[in-house]
Amino acid sequence: MATAPPPNPALTALITATLTSTKPNFQALTPHLSQLTPTVILPVLQSLTSTVAPPALVSFLNWAQSHSPSRSISPPCLLLSILPNLLAHNKFSAAKSILVSFISSDSQHELHGLLLHGPSRSVPRPSKALLDTAIGAYVQCRHPHLAVQIFHKMRRHHLRPNLLTCNTLLTALIRYESSHSISLAREVFNDVLRLGVVPSVATFNIMIDGYCLENKFRDALELIHRMVHEFGCSPDHITYNTILDAFFKKGMLEEARDLLLDMKNKGLVPNRRTYNISVYGYCKLGWLKEAAKLIDSMSQNGILPDIWTYNMMLGGLCSHGKIDEAVKLKGEMENLKLSADVVTYNTLIDGCFKWKASSEAFELVEEMKERGLKLNAITHNIMIKWFCKEKKMDKAMNAIKEMEENGFSPDCVTYNTLINGYCKAGNLGEAFRVMNEMQKKGLKMDVVTLNTILHTLCGERKLNEAYELLSSARRRGYLLDEVSYGTLIAGYFKDEKADRALELWDEMKEKGIVPSSITYNTVIKGLCESRMTDKAVEKLNELLENKLFPDETTCNTILHGYCMEGEVEKAFQFHNKMVEHSFKPNVFTCNILLHGLCKEGMLEKALKLFGTWKSKGKAVDVVTYNTLISSLCKEGRFEEAFDLLAEMNDRKLAPDFYTYNAILSAMSALTDPARIQEVEGLMLRIAEFGNIPDLSMEKDQRHNMESDESMQESDSSSVAYSEQINELCSQSKFKDAMHIFEELNQKGIGVSKSSYMNLMNGLIRRRKSISRVER
Template sequence: METPTSSSSAPAESDIVRNIVTVITSQSSLKSLMPYIPLLTPSLISSIFSSASLFSSPNTLLTFFQWCRTHVSSFTCDGNSLPSLLTLLPCLFRHNKFSDAKSVLLSFIAADRLHVLHNHLLHPSSRFPFPSKALLDTAISAYVQYRKPHLAFQIFKKMKRYHLRPTVLTCNTLLNSLVRYPSSYSLPMSRQVFDDAIKLGVIPNTNTFNIMIFGYCLNSKFKEAMMLINRMGDFYCLPDNVTYNTILDAFCKKGLLNEARDLLSAMKDRGLLPNRITFNTLVSAYCKLGWLKEAAKTIELMTQSKILPDIWTYNMLINGLCKEGRIEEALKLRDEMQNLNLFPDVVTYNTLINACFEWKMNSMAFELVEQMAEKNVERNAFTHNIIIKGLCIEGKIEEASKSIKKMEENGFSPDRVTYNTLINGYSKSGKMAEAFKTMDEMARKGLKMDTVTLNTVLYNLCEERKLDEAYGLLHSAAKKSYSIDEVSYGTLIMGYFKDEDVDQALKLWEEMKEKEILPSVVTYNSVIGGLCKCGKTKEALAKLNELIQNGLVPDETTYNSLIHGYCREGDLEKAFQFHNKMVEKSFKPDTFTCNILLFALCNGGMIDRAHKLFQTWVSKGKVVDAITYNILITGMCKDGKIERALELLMEMEEKKLGSDHIAYKAILCGLTELGRTEDAEEFLSNMIENGKLPNQFSFAASREVTSGVQGEKGQGVVANETRLDYDSSSVAYSKRIGDLFNEGKYKEAMCTLEESLKNGIAVKRSTYITLMEGLIMRRKRTSKVAW
């Protein structure tokens, strides 16, 4: 055989084709073709593929095609290799080499960035043979496998236009891909393929119907799914366990347990017995709803049906128990698993460890970590993240940070969850510098901090009054690809309100709206509450109107904030007018509302009106709390109505509302103010004897104040005691009282205590206890002498 370089003149194209065909059909290695590479143009290669001598040699053609794709640079261009591909494929189909044909198509499609093959299949050129049914059918499967179902759908439509009938397998492959494709057009396209396939004469099988039922269930179209079961008989198909399990799973995920039970009955009526998937689906649904008794009964029924629960069954039930804090029962269930030779896996241990941390059983959590190692159950990334979270909950932040190294040693890279957990831990423990360092490390690794963590950092910066840093973090978020939401802005807005920087708070409010971040009722409540606290109730009322205009519904917090705002400004009449007006508009006052109005009335010296409000409230069966009583008892004592205050204290104790130092101190101050020293002494002695002296009791004669609407939901009017530090005056009074007591001058000691109360100076707790014990002993001695 003559090589291209052995002749003085250039060989003819026909000679080259003949020589190459000889090489590739012989036993020679394809390395012999290397000298021909400069001569192998796309047209020459196409001529080789069209050679009559290769017509019945599909394997030879396939090998040569693959060799050209890897060795001939011009042939790697999709457009250049298309003619050869279209010549090769019919040969493969003629010899029933459908698997090889699909593999060739897949490799071609992977490199076909310009979709030249797809364009040819939709718009065939006269230069090439018209695409056969086999080619179009196989191309649909190839495009589906390459995750391009929309392109496969277009080829299917082409087949329909030419009345070419695809195989039922191809239809099922396309349908399965379409129903799972994340697009709003997926279901309509699936429905079209299903209907068109039947029109083309494709006879659907049970699998076809199951795929369509799955698609309908994914879109919560249960009526259509059930109707398909009825259509199956038209094509001599019978529903199977997959059919019913698919709909059952969809019903359960939506919490439609009654419908699920009816479906089970229909399933049994058709003679189909529930399998393990059926039972596990039910167990999962019951556990998610917290119906653990039903879940346990289902497992019993499962065993009665001679279907043994698997590890997945037990893991679901353990997870359900853990969510309710029933850790002991969950641990017993784990032991039960082991008795059945079902060995707890990493999911079992992760569930238990996480639950122990959630329910403050930290020592048990770490014990389970050790057990996990003893049982040779290898940790996964979730295990490491749970342990890090647990250490952060315990406040062991440095240990949590070290755990990341251990995680990496075990072959797991810290992920977003790991870093977000650690940043949360640092933020909540006030270690903001470490939080920022961790954020930088996270960014260097290309990981993104989530919005919840960002908001936690913002919150803690605001709590530490580092508003400039919080502002900088919020405005650098876009550059760092952090996602910010209305909570991010709301957190910083509240921070500025607490700092009484109303202008900056409102500036951020406007900026948030300019960025089209829509505020929720919670954010509106933050602004309304903040304005009210800063004495801008009129502006707060304007925000209420804006809230309503934006289609939002105000809640109790909204109204309570405004009522409290009027009260803070001393405009009680407006507060009551606003209250009454809002009640007419379906506002339902709660305990916080009552406490706000009661405090305002008591603070304004309108004790009788406050008492009347209290009686009206209670007579309507509405809830009161310890704060309600504290406010009223304090008001009564200030007004000199000690007896009534003592009656309220007894009532408070009868209702088991937890009488506390605020009520006791108010009565003590009231008795002292009235000069009823002996009654004050007796009252204090009774407190000691009955063990009612609270740990936080201080005897500063300062008045209690309400703190306004607070908390995450903006609720809670609470009475806070003004606490004074033990300064030099306190130390002096404590020493003087102690000296008088040691000298047996009890009356003088009591008078000194009264004087400290009047001057608003707190005495040491130890001094008070010593004095009270002495008074009790004195009373006992007096009683014995009298006897």
């Protein structure tokens, strides 16, 4: 068998010179490509691996492979032939650097395959040291899932990785963004123990962090017990601080206090990190006095609060509107020679915009500049947010220009704020312009901003544009949520396009978006308002099948739907069925059923239901009485209506706009003299209550729906029309006055107390004169 000829010394020298050059030029080797075989390359690389920069070594291997005529060079195979020599001489750092350089360019994971499935004729058996080093390299390259597979190979071959490798892998898995990475970390941890690796306190701290991330606090505390009693490890500050931070973030105050007590019992004195976690936790929960006491106790225990401590306390005070106290605390901080930083000022500026005059916020901005503190992106975004909130969009744009002049590019927060601002200002065109500008810069709206635009489009009944935005957003890679679909579904129902709404509902479910009870309620409400209550009940059943729970609003919506359709019997059947399933009727339930009965002319049944409801001690309100008083007046049963008014008075429930409108409307239709006299007495007795409404604009239903501006317009209209009604009544033009009143009633505008009294007295006098003429 012929042996391979010895390497050409000149070629070996050329390869060596090229690799050790500060700027390797592999083109110098091109004339010798046919001679660049593994037999020639390997000895050179083995002699140079400790001196050649890893990137240059990896680049050479890849260049040689891509240019070799015979394609006989395999970089991963050559690499695995080189590394054992380095590891044998304990050059672990150099070996890991070479691996990291190669893994970064190994998109097909060829090296990983050789490590898992070697040895072969061209690849030696990977040693424990190589596998150990490879795990660290794959973790460093952010491939913990590949590192785990190498760990499993070590476990199968009963090779024990070193503790540092284990801790590195566990940390990577705990922090990796995957739904199952923490459970995988638990499996690796258990395998580590079975392999006989002795864990350190750092190992346990890593796992405790993982348990806390999953809110498995009992498991985290159990691990402390295990580390002490099974492995003789003493928990340290990191152990306790990790769990303490998780407790405070979850609002588990009692558990946090117990943990601090246990920490002290173990002889561990809280450190600055412990105090800062606690201060932050108390501030987040609104326990500002407790946080302040902690800061005082820090100093007493020889631990001086740092800027981080004070900034957290400032944040707590500002978030609860205590700006003056925050400014005072800033002064105390500066007396301790702690200079306010940009975080301090941003917190105070944001607080002033929210709770104080904007002028104070801008004064703080100027103070920052005077002190030589540069505004950062957050400072600019806070100001832009305030301008947008005040609908001062021109000033918001000027603030963005200033932001750019100061070297900060508008980010996602900036653009999302602008889009929200333009939507609330009713300028959808500009909102879309900003959205397109974001897209050109490679930035994405967050889903909240996207939903704001969808809501605005639906509010303007631009449903086609809204659906196009929904579709295009999905194509652009936005993660839509149920609010996105729910907003448009509600828009279609409001526009009386129930079929389109249901199509979108099906589309949402096909996309794998699981609806919550809130979205189900949107669909159920839309179907009921579309007089498709039976179909709404089908959705309710679907909700129950999905292990979701309907609330009182869900059931009341369906009851209202049946009553609107005149299906009062079905409404009661549904009510009784839901009561069997733990539905607890409330005052809204009662009012819906009473209105349904009265609407269908079943007044006696309504009065009976009212009596039964009261006998059970259940709550009633003004709407309850208004419904019955209106129906009693329509049937001329004024004495019973008055009894209910008296009962209202006893319950401290003041008659409102609707109560008196019902009585006035009934009065206008009276012709019988005896009835007129009866009502005259009734009106005098009502006046004795002294609670006839004045400018009855406090109707909760309307106030919740109207803007402040429209409320002011209604108040102005009420005053003007009240004066007009009083003028007509003084001229005995009661018919004209009543005509205006009825128009106002339809528009939902109330009138003044004097107008009510003038109308009542005028109608009574008019009916009396009509009855005398008829006699």
